[in-house]
Amino acid sequence: MPVPAIEFRDVSFTRPGGLRVLDRFSLTVESGDVLALVGRSGSGKTTVLKLVNRLLLPDAGAVLVEGRDTREWEPIRLRRRVGFVLQDVGLFPHLNVAANVGVVPRLEGWSPERTTARVDELLDLVGLGAQTVAGRWPDELSGGQRQRVGVARALAIDPPVLLMDEPFGALDPLTRAELHTEFRRIQQRVRKSVVIVTHDMGEAFALGDRVGVLEGGRLIAYDRPDLVAASREPLVRRLLDALPVVPRGPVSEAPGPEGDERGAASAR
Amino acid sequence: MKALFAFWIAHRGELAALLGQHVMLVTASTAVAVAAGVPLGIFSARRPRLASPLIGLASVVQTIPSLAMFGFLLPVPLIGGVGARAALVVLILYGLLPIVRTTIAGLRSIDPAIREAGVAMGMTPRELLRQVELPLALPSIVAGVRVAAVVAVGSATIAAAIGAGGLGEYIYRGLSMVDTTVILAGAIPAALLALTVDAGLLWVERQLSVRRRSPRRRAAAAGAALVAAVVLLTSGVAARRTSGAIIVGSKNFTEQLVLGELVAQIIERDAGMPVHRRLNLGGTLICDGALLTGDLDVYVEYTGTALTAVFHAPISTDEAAVFDTVRNLYAKTGRTLLPPLGFNNTFAILVRGADARALGLRTIDDAARQSPRWRAGFGYEFVERPDGYAGLAKVYGLRFPEPPRVMDLTLSYRALASGQVDLIAGDATAGLIKALDLTPLDDNRHYFPPYDAAPVARAETLLRYPAVRRALEKLSGKISADDMRALNHAADVEHRDISTIAREFIEARITRESRTSR
Numbered sequence: 001m002p003v004p005a006i007e008f009r010d011v012s013f014t015r016p017g018g019l020r021v022l023d024r025f026s027l028t029v030e031s032g033d034v035l036a037l038v039g040r041s042g043s044g045k046t047t048v049l050k051l052v053n054r055l056l057l058p059d060a061g062a063v064l065v066e067g068r069d070t071r072e073w074e075p076i077r078l079r080r081r082v083g084f085v086l087q088d089v090g091l092f093p094h095l096n097v098a099a100n101v102g103v104v105p106r107l108e109g110w111s112p113e114r115t116t117a118r119v120d121e122l123l124d125l126v127g128l129g130a131q132t133v134a135g136r137w138p139d140e141l142s143g144g145q146r147q148r149v150g151v152a153r154a155l156a157i158d159p160p161v162l163l164m165d166e167p168f169g170a171l172d173p174l175t176r177a178e179l180h181t182e183f184r185r186i187q188q189r190v191r192k193s194v195v196i197v198t199h200d201m202g203e204a205f206a207l208g209d210r211v212g213v214l215e216g217g218r219l220i221a222y223d224r225p226d227l228v229a230a231s232r233e234p235l236v237r238r239l240l241d242a243l244p245v246v247p248r249g250p251v252s253e254a255p256g257p258e259g260d261e262r263g264a265a266s267a268r
Numbered sequence: 269m270k271a272l273f274a275f276w277i278a279h280r281g282e283l284a285a286l287l288g289q290h291v292m293l294v295t296a297s298t299a300v301a302v303a304a305g306v307p308l309g310i311f312s313a314r315r316p317r318l319a320s321p322l323i324g325l326a327s328v329v330q331t332i333p334s335l336a337m338f339g340f341l342l343p344v345p346l347i348g349g350v351g352a353r354a355a356l357v358v359l360i361l362y363g364l365l366p367i368v369r370t371t372i373a374g375l376r377s378i379d380p381a382i383r384e385a386g387v388a389m390g391m392t393p394r395e396l397l398r399q400v401e402l403p404l405a406l407p408s409i410v411a412g413v414r415v416a417a418v419v420a421v422g423s424a425t426i427a428a429a430i431g432a433g434g435l436g437e438y439i440y441r442g443l444s445m446v447d448t449t450v451i452l453a454g455a456i457p458a459a460l461l462a463l464t465v466d467a468g469l470l471w472v473e474r475q476l477s478v479r480r481r482s483p484r485r486r487a488a489a490a491g492a493a494l495v496a497a498v499v500l501l502t503s504g505v506a507a508r509r510t511s512g513a514i515i516v517g518s519k520n521f522t523e524q525l526v527l528g529e530l531v532a533q534i535i536e537r538d539a540g541m542p543v544h545r546r547l548n549l550g551g552t553l554i555c556d557g558a559l560l561t562g563d564l565d566v567y568v569e570y571t572g573t574a575l576t577a578v579f580h581a582p583i584s585t586d587e588a589a590v591f592d593t594v595r596n597l598y599a600k601t602g603r604t605l606l607p608p609l610g611f612n613n614t615f616a617i618l619v620r621g622a623d624a625r626a627l628g629l630r631t632i633d634d635a636a637r638q639s640p641r642w643r644a645g646f647g648y649e650f651v652e653r654p655d656g657y658a659g660l661a662k663v664y665g666l667r668f669p670e671p672p673r674v675m676d677l678t679l680s681y682r683a684l685a686s687g688q689v690d691l692i693a694g695d696a697t698a699g700l701i702k703a704l705d706l707t708p709l710d711d712n713r714h715y716f717p718p719y720d721a722a723p724v725a726r727a728e729t730l731l732r733y734p735a736v737r738r739a740l741e742k743l744s745g746k747i748s749a750d751d752m753r754a755l756n757h758a759a760d761v762e763h764r765d766i767s768t769i770a771r772e773f774i775e776a777r778i779t780r781e782s783r784t785s786r
Contacts, residue, residue, distance in 0.1 A: 053388060055384075055387065055388060075390075076390045076391075076392055077390075078390075079387075079388060079389065079390030080389075080390035084385070084388035084389065086381060086384065086385055086388070088381045089381075089385075090379075090381040090382050090384060090385025090386075091382075091385075092382060092385070092386075092400055092404075093382070093404070094400075094403045094404055103389060103399070104389055104390065107389075107390065107391065107395060153389075
C-alpha cells in the first residue's frame with residue numbers, strides 16, 4: 001500500500017489567543033485523491049491547510065506529508081512540493097501573468113527557455129490562451145481568469161500536493177460552475193493529491209472524491225460524498241441544511257447561517 | 269533683472285563651481301541616506317517595537333534647525349568641524365527620516381495575502397524581500413527619496429555657513445552685503461535645482477507606479493535615474509577643489525569677505541600657492557574652531573575679539589598689551605598671530621545722523637540719557653560677547669525699556685536707518701555708516717578693547733610654507749581705517765565685486781609699493 005499523501009495524526013492546534021482550533025484531529029488523504037473539507041467560517045479549515053505546508057506547526061500530534069513529519073521537512077523544500085491556491089489568489093501585482101506563473105520555476109533556477117515553455121503549457125492547461133494573457137497584468141484579468149492563473153502558478157513545478165483555500169469563493173455562480181468542470185478536467189490529467197477547503201457543501205460534493213465536515217475542531221464526517229449527504233448524524237444534517245447550495249448567487253457571509261437556514265431547507 | 273544676469277555672466281565660472289558643489293552635497297548625502305535608510309526601514313518594518321522609537325528619534329532630528337545642527341557638530345571630531353564633510357553628515361541625518369518612513373510605509377501597505385502567497389510558494393525571506401516586497405514598496409521609497417533630496421537642496425544652502433560651499437554662498441554673501449541681486453543669484457538656481465530634482469524624481473516615481481508598467485518602461489526609469497545620479501556625482505566631483513591648497517577663511521560680514529579675499533589673493537600672487545576659499549563662515553567661534561582642527565589655515569581676526577571671545581581673558585584697553593597677550597595665547601595653541609594690518613575695527617555705537625544733530629549727541633554717555641525712550645538692535649555676537657552689550661550697558665548705565673532686538677549685524681544698519689531701532693553696535697570701518705548717514709558715538713569711558721585686525725594662521729602651515737608667511741606679512745600695516753572704510757564702501761554701497769576690489773587694492777597699494785621700495 002502506497003504512503004498516503006497527507007496524514008493528520010491526533011493533531012491539536014491552539015491559536016495564539018488561546019482558542020483551540022483543532023482538537024485531536026485525524027485525517028488521511030490518499031495519493032491522487034481530492035479531499036473537500038467543509039465547515040463554517042472559523043471552523044479551522046484554513047488552519048488545516050497551513051499545517052500541511054508548515055506555515056503552522058501542531059501543538060500536539062503530527063502532520064505527515066508523503067510519510068514525513070512536517071517538523072522534519074525543510075520548510076522551503078516542503079512548500080515547493082505543495083502548491084497553494086489562495087481565495088484572493090495573491091497574484092503579484094508587479095508581475096505580469098507569465099512572470100507570476102513562472103515565479104517558482106525561477107526560484108528553482110530553471111532556464112528562461114524551460115520556464116517559458118512550462119508557462120505556456122500551464123496556461124494552456126488551465127484554459128487560458130498563452131498568447132493572449134501571458135503579457136497581461138493581474139489587474140487586467142477577470143476574477144475567473146485570475147483563479148485560473150492562480151491554479152497554473154500553484155502547479156508550476158508539478159508538485160505532488162495541491163492545497164486550495166476557498167479558491168472559487170469570490171466568483172459568480174456561473175463562472176464557479178464553469179471552473180468546477182475545469183477543475184475536474186485538470187485533475188483528471190494531473191492526478192494531484194488535493195485538499196480543497198470550502199464553506200459550500202455543494203462545491204464540496206461537486207469536487208471531492210471524499211468530503212470531510214469540520215465542526216468544533218473535529219472531523220464529524222469523512223466519507224464519499226454520497227454517503228456524507230445521506231448521513232443521519234444530527235450535526236452533519238444541521239450543517240447540510242445550514243450551508244448554502246450551488247447554484248444560488250454570489251456567496252455572502254453577511255446574513256449568517258442561522259438566518260438562511262429555513263430558506264435553504266425549503267429550496268432543497 | 270538685468271543686474272542679475274550680468275552677475276551670473278560675470279561669475280559664470282564660480283556659479284558653475286558652486287552649483288557643482290551644491291549638486292555634489294545633495295547627491296552624495298541622498299545616496300548615503302538611501303543606502304542607510306532603506307535597510308533601516310526594512311529592518312524596523314519587521315520589528316514594530318523598534319519602528320516607532322526610531323521614527324520618533326528621526327522626527328526629533330528633523331525638527332532641529334539645520335543651522336543649530338551645524339553648530340552642534342562643530343566641535344565633534346571626525347564628522348564635525350567646518351566644510352563639506354560636516355555638511356554631508358547633517359544632510360544625511362535629515363534625509364534619513366523620510367526614507368526610513370516611506371520604506372516602512374511601503375512595506376506595510378503590501379496586501380498580507382500577497383506576502384502570504386510568496387511564503388506559501390516557498391520563498392525564503394530574502395527572496396520574498398527582493399522579488400515581492402521591495403518591488404511593491406519601490407514607488408513609496410522613491411517618494412521618500414524625493415522628499416529627502418528636495419530637503420537636501422534647501423538645507424545645503426545653509427551649509428554654506430560652515431564653509432561647505434554650494435549656492436548658499438551667494439545667499440550669505442548677498443545677505444552680508446545687503447545686495448538682493450547676489451542673494452537671488454544663489455537663491456534662484458537653488459530653487460530651480462529643487463524643482464528639477466522634485467520633478468525628476470516624481471517622474472521616476474510615476475514610471476514605477478503606473479498601472480500598466482512594462483518591464484522596458486521600468487528599466488528606462490531605473491536607467492534614467494542611474495544616468496542622472498552618475499552625471500550629477502561626476503559633475504560634483506569635478507567641481508571639488510583641489511586639496512593641498514591653503515585654506516583661507518573669513519567670517520560672514522562684508523569687511524571679513526574683503527579681508528579674506530585680500531589674504532587669498534596675496535597668497536596666490538606672492539606665495540604662488542593654490543588657495544581654497546572658505547569665506548562667509550558663520551562667526552568667530554566657527555573660524556577659531558576650524559583653525560584648530562585644520563579645516564582652515566588662515567583668517568583675519570581682531571585682537572580684542574580674540575582676547576574676549578576666543579580666550580575669555582580680562583578686557584584691557586592697552587593696544588600693544590592686548591596684541592602681545594593674544595599672540596602668546598595663540599602661540600600656545602599652535603597658531604601664529606601675524607603683525608596687524610593697520611586698522612582698529614572697534615565696535616561703533618551708532619545712531620542716526622539726524623538724531624545726533626537734533627539732540628547734540630557726541631558720546632555714548634549722551635546716548636545713555638536717551639536710552640529710556642529708545643530701542644536698540646544688536647548682532648548675535650554682540651549680545652553674547654563678554655565685550656558686548658551686557659558690559660556696555662553696565663558701564664554706561666543704558667536702560668532701554670525693552671530688551672534689544674537681536675538681528676543680523678548687516679541688517680541692523682538698515683534697521684537703524686529706517687527707524688526700526690534707534691541705536692546699534694556696528695563696525696567702525698563699515699562702509700554703510702557714511703552711506704546711510706549714521707553717526708558713531710565716542711566711547712568716552714573706554715569700554716571697548718582695541719580690535720586691531722591681524723591674520724592668524726596655523727603655525728604648522730607657516731612652517732611648511734614660509735612663502736605664505738612672507739606673503740601675509742606684505743599686508744602688515746598696509747590697510748588704514750580709511751582704506752578699510754573705502755573697501756567696505758565699494759562692496760556694500762557701490763555693490764562692486766569683492767574679488768575685483770581686492771585685486772585693485774593689491775595692485776595699487778601692495779605690489780606697486782613693494783616695487784618702488786626695491
